[in-house]
Amino acid sequence: MATKKKSKPKSRRKIFTKPKFLNDERARFILGVTLSLFTIYTCLAFVSFFFTGGADQSKLDIKWLELITDSEIRVENWTGKTGAYLSNLFINKGFGIASFSFLYVMVVLSLRSWGLKIQSIKKSILYTLLFSIWLSIGMAFIFVDSTSDSFLFLGGIHGFFISEWLISIIGNVGTLFLLILSLLCLLTFGFQNTVGFFKGLVKKKEKAADTTLEDDIFEEELDEDVTEQSEAIEEIEQKTPSFESEILLTEESENPISTAEEPIAKQAESEDGVELKIETVREQEETVPINQEPLEDFDPTLDLSRYKFPTIDLLEDHQINNSVVSKEELESNKNKIVETLRHYKIEIVQIKATIGPTVTLYEIVPAPGVRISKIKNLEDDIALSLSALGIRIIAPIPGKGTIGIEVPNRTPEIVSMKNIIASKKFQESKFALPVALGRTISNETYTLDLTKMPHLLVAGATGQGKSVGLNAIITSLLYKKHPSQLKFVLIDPKKVELSIYSTIEKHFLAKLPDEEEPIITDIHKVIATLNSLCIEMDSRYDLLKKAHARNIKEYNTKFVKRKLNPENGHRYLPYIVVIIDEFADLIMTAGKEVEAPIARIAQLARAIGIHMIIATQRPSTNIITGVIKANFPARIAFKVASMIDSRTILDSPGANQLIGRGDMLISTSSDLVRVQCAFVDTPEVEAITDYIMEQQSYPSALMLPEYVGESSESGAGEIDLQKRDALFEEAARLVVTSQQGSTSGIQRRFSIGYNRAGRIVDQLEAAGIVGPFEGSKARQVLIQDEYSLEQLLNNIAN
Numbered sequence: 142m143a144t145k146k147k148s149k150p151k152s153r154r155k156i157f158t159k160p161k162f163l164n165d166e167r168a169r170f171i172l173g174v175t176l177s178l179f180t181i182y183t184c185l186a187f188v189s190f191f192f193t194g195g196a197d198q199s200k201l202d203i204k205w206l207e208l209i210t211d212s213e214i215r216v217e218n219w220t221g222k223t224g225a226y227l228s229n230l231f232i233n234k235g236f237g238i239a240s241f242s243f244l245y246v247m248v249v250l251s252l253r254s255w256g257l258k259i260q261s262i263k264k265s266i267l268y269t270l271l272f273s274i275w276l277s278i279g280m281a282f283i284f285v286d287s288t289s290d291s292f293l294f295l296g297g298i299h300g301f302f303i304s305e306w307l308i309s310i311i312g313n314v315g316t317l318f319l320l321i322l323s324l325l326c327l328l329t330f331g332f333q334n335t336v337g338f339f340k341g342l343v344k345k346k347e348k349a350a351d352t353t354l355e356d357d358i359f360e361e362e363l364d365e366d367v368t369e370q371s372e373a374i375e376e377i378e379q380k381t382p383s384f385e386s387e388i389l390l391t392e393e394s395e396n397p398i399s400t401a402e403e404p405i406a407k408q409a410e411s412e413d414g415v416e417l418k419i420e421t422v423r424e425q426e427e428t429v430p431i432n433q434e435p436l437e438d439f440d441p442t443l444d445l446s447r448y449k450f451p452t453i454d455l456l457e458d459h460q461i462n463n464s465v466v467s468k469e470e471l472e473s474n475k476n477k478i479v480e481t482l483r484h485y486k487i488e489i490v491q492i493k494a495t496i497g498p499t500v501t502l503y504e505i506v507p508a509p510g511v512r513i514s515k516i517k518n519l520e521d522d523i524a525l526s527l528s529a530l531g532i533r534i535i536a537p538i539p540g541k542g543t544i545g546i547e548v549p550n551r552t553p554e555i556v557s558m559k560n561i562i563a564s565k566k567f568q569e570s571k572f573a574l575p576v577a578l579g580r581t582i583s584n585e586t587y588t589l590d591l592t593k594m595p596h597l598l599v600a601g602a603t604g605q606g607k608s609v610g611l612n613a614i615i616t617s618l619l620y621k622k623h624p625s626q627l628k629f630v631l632i633d634p635k636k637v638e639l640s641i642y643s644t645i646e647k648h649f650l651a652k653l654p655d656e657e658e659p660i661i662t663d664i665h666k667v668i669a670t671l672n673s674l675c676i677e678m679d680s681r682y683d684l685l686k687k688a689h690a691r692n693i694k695e696y697n698t699k700f701v702k703r704k705l706n707p708e709n710g711h712r713y714l715p716y717i718v719v720i721i722d723e724f725a726d727l728i729m730t731a732g733k734e735v736e737a738p739i740a741r742i743a744q745l746a747r748a749i750g751i752h753m754i755i756a757t758q759r760p761s762t763n764i765i766t767g768v769i770k771a772n773f774p775a776r777i778a779f780k781v782a783s784m785i786d787s788r789t790i791l792d793s794p795g796a797n798q799l800i801g802r803g804d805m806l807i808s809t810s811s812d813l814v815r816v817q818c819a820f821v822d823t824p825e826v827e828a829i830t831d832y833i834m835e836q837q838s839y840p841s842a843l844m845l846p847e848y849v850g851e852s853s854e855s856g857a858g859e860i861d862l863q864k865r866d867a868l869f870e871e872a873a874r875l876v877v878t879s880q881q882g883s884t885s886g887i888q889r890r891f892s893i894g895y896n897r898a899g900r901i902v903d904q905l906e907a908a909g910i911v912g913p914f915e916g917s918k919a920r921q922v923l924i925q926d927e928y929s930l931e932q933l934l935n936n937i938a939n
């Protein structure tokens with residue numbers, strides 16, 4: 142079955158898939174070197190051909206093998222027989238000097254092996270081929286006579302024959318027109334702004350014609366205008382520090398006359414200098430559309446522009462075998478409910494059944510005068526009379542004034558992830574981080590926006606569907622997000638559940654810089670990763686502050702609109718989703734060390750796009766502590782063993798009455814919804830990750846900031862203060878004046894790496910300027926004023 146599943150997507154994939162060995166960085170390196178050297182070699186051979194081709198020509202009309210094996214033959218070409226043969230083949234027998242353009246394709250290929258993309262390979266091959274064909278015909282057409290007695294065919298044999306053929310059919314003029322037309326076609330389809338360029342040329346000509354008449358009259362005023370205008374531009378430049386205006390002004394200043402030539406010149410005649418300044422500002426605004434080309438929106442997906450989102454057929458339809466709830470089952474349950482209520486003298490006016498995937502909701506409207514609390518008190522009796530597990534009474538159903546009794550179906554349905562992903566609701570969802578979880582009792586697709594939650598706590602006894610639930614969450618995000626927009630940090634102390642995602646490391650995962658494993662399993666690394674996320678959080682907050690953005694959405698919009706300059710440290714911020722499977726294991730072994738950074742991220746990370754999903758089998762109060770609970774308002778409960786567990790997770794009973802196999806209660810703010818979790822099997826997840834893995838990736842996983850917490854603790858004692866960092870004194874002054882001893886603060890202030898900043902902090906600790914490492918909190922500053930600091934620095938220096 143598995144083979145059948147996997148073969149499907151493969152048959153649909155592109156013919157030219159990247160060879161497997163190119164996934165290895167070393168192989169790519171060697172290939173890059175080989176291609177680069179070969180490009181240089183070929184280039185030398187071609188150049189040499191112009192000087193030596195005449196002398197070599199008579200020796201090159203034999204096969205290459207014969208040529209290289211015959212030791213009698215000597216050639217002049219600087220690159221030997223092979224070079225001479227190659228150049229003759231390409232230049233004379235092929236495309237003439239247009240053969241040089243093939244070197245461009247080789248440069249593109251070599252650069253790609255080094256990880257640099259200047260153009261798509263397909264495009265560069267296509268355009269180079271078309272251009273070579275055109276140039277070779279063009280060259281042969283123009284130089285048909287001048288090279289007739291030379292060894293060199295500037296258009297190659299290819300160009301010669303085609304041009305001769307064309308001339309015989311449409312004559313010289315026709316061939317010339319055809320060449321012009323085909324060149325225009327090439328330029329128009331090859332470069333986006335060709336049409337704009339020609340339009341611009343025409344306009345410039347028109348303007349020039351208009352203004353020549355006025356030029357003499359306004360010559361003097363123009364000089365003044367230009368000076369005043371450039372002053373005004375300078376003024377604006379100082380006032381508007383934005384990235385956009387910088388580009389605009391540079392372009393403007395390249396051609397100041399053309400802007401001065403326009404209406405401003407006319408105004409100068411009748412109005413004074415102040416007016417002119419105002420005109421200049423308006424003029425500058427109007428030029429934006431003309432200069433828009435360099436300001437085209439930044440596209441974060443461009444690096445992996447050919448990335449294809451997983452297709453729906455990678456998922457399976459598990460719903461085929463679902464059986465429907467029979468009428469007889471519905472009738473029998475209805476009768477039992479009515480009878481039991483009657484037994485307690487409760488009359489009902491209406492009863493309505495809504496068949497859900499796992500349970501059917503019987504909605505009762507009691508007769509007037511019946512108190513709802515009376516029915517609620519009968520919960521246990523009703524459950525007993527229906528003698529079924531998993532009965533839940535909702536009295537009243539919020540916002541409806543009816544009473545709901547959920548009765549499990551005899552054969553629960555499986556809700557396929559395939560149907561949920563294909564649903565209109567999910568497909569058309571505009572959520573920033575859309576998660577499709579399953580189906581509600583009324584068979585609606587249940588989706589939520591993770592950014593709104595903003596974190597999720599998932600709990601449930603073993604075997605009740607937690608892992609499937611986590612896979613459903615991850616899968617739905619993979620179906621909607623491009624690798625540039627989303628990164629996962631996967632923490633899995635159990636080492637098995639999330640390992641399936643390690644293959645998409647370079648597309649979708651984030652990890653510590655020198656970490657080998659894509660999925661974090663070791664407790665020390667978990668602590669370091671969580672603290673590193675805190676650093677990332679701080680640095681993202683700094684970026685938002687600098688950009689005057691309130692949240693990641695606003696920030697990224699500004700970045701995309703090129704209002705934030707990458708040279709000032711700005712970067713496109715992907716969402717980061719941190720998933721911790723088996724949180725209990727972490728808290729039991731590391732306690733506060735994991736709880737503190739988790740709580741900190743949970744409290745603050747909403748605005749900057751870091752969201753956490755923590756899952757546990759053991760929903761007891763020593764694991765889901767008050768701190769954790771307070772920071773995770775959105776919770777999902779699969780079936781748990783006891784009502785106490787249910788209260789621990791949801792603050793209400795109910796999760797203990799679920800029926801398992803993905804039956805869950807989702808609590809968001811005040812809402813509590815029963816949802817049947819979508820089922821996605823491991824082979825399906827594998828098919829999705831394989832599909833992603835086989836596509837072009839980033840060179841590595843996203844690198845989180847370095848965290849050097851623990852090493853600083855042990856290292857401080859061994860620091861040699863004689864080998865102080867060059868920034869030691871400055872950093873000490875910064876720490877004392879700001880009374881803040883954080884490594885990230887020093888890193889930002891001096892624009893240095895985290896490791897170096899960490900070493901400086903170690904030295905500050907050894908010198909007694911800051912206190913010891915205190916987890917994710919900033920260190921205490923032990924020197925209170927600058928005078929004491931200077932004394933201390935003097936002592937160290939002596």
Ligand SMILES: Nc1ncnc2c1ncn2[C@@H]1O[C@H](COP(=O)(O)OP(=O)(O)OP(=O)(O)O)[C@@H](O)[C@H]1O
Pocket residue numbers: 555556601602603604605606607608609610758802803804817818819820821
């Ligand atoms: N949504 C679902 N629909 C149908 N069956 C499900 C669903 N979720 C889980 N199951 C069934 O329950 C089994 C156990 O699910 P899962 O592995 O997710 O449990 P778990 O809570 O993660 O257990 P553990 O905590 O021990 O890892 C699955 O193999 C599957 O057969």
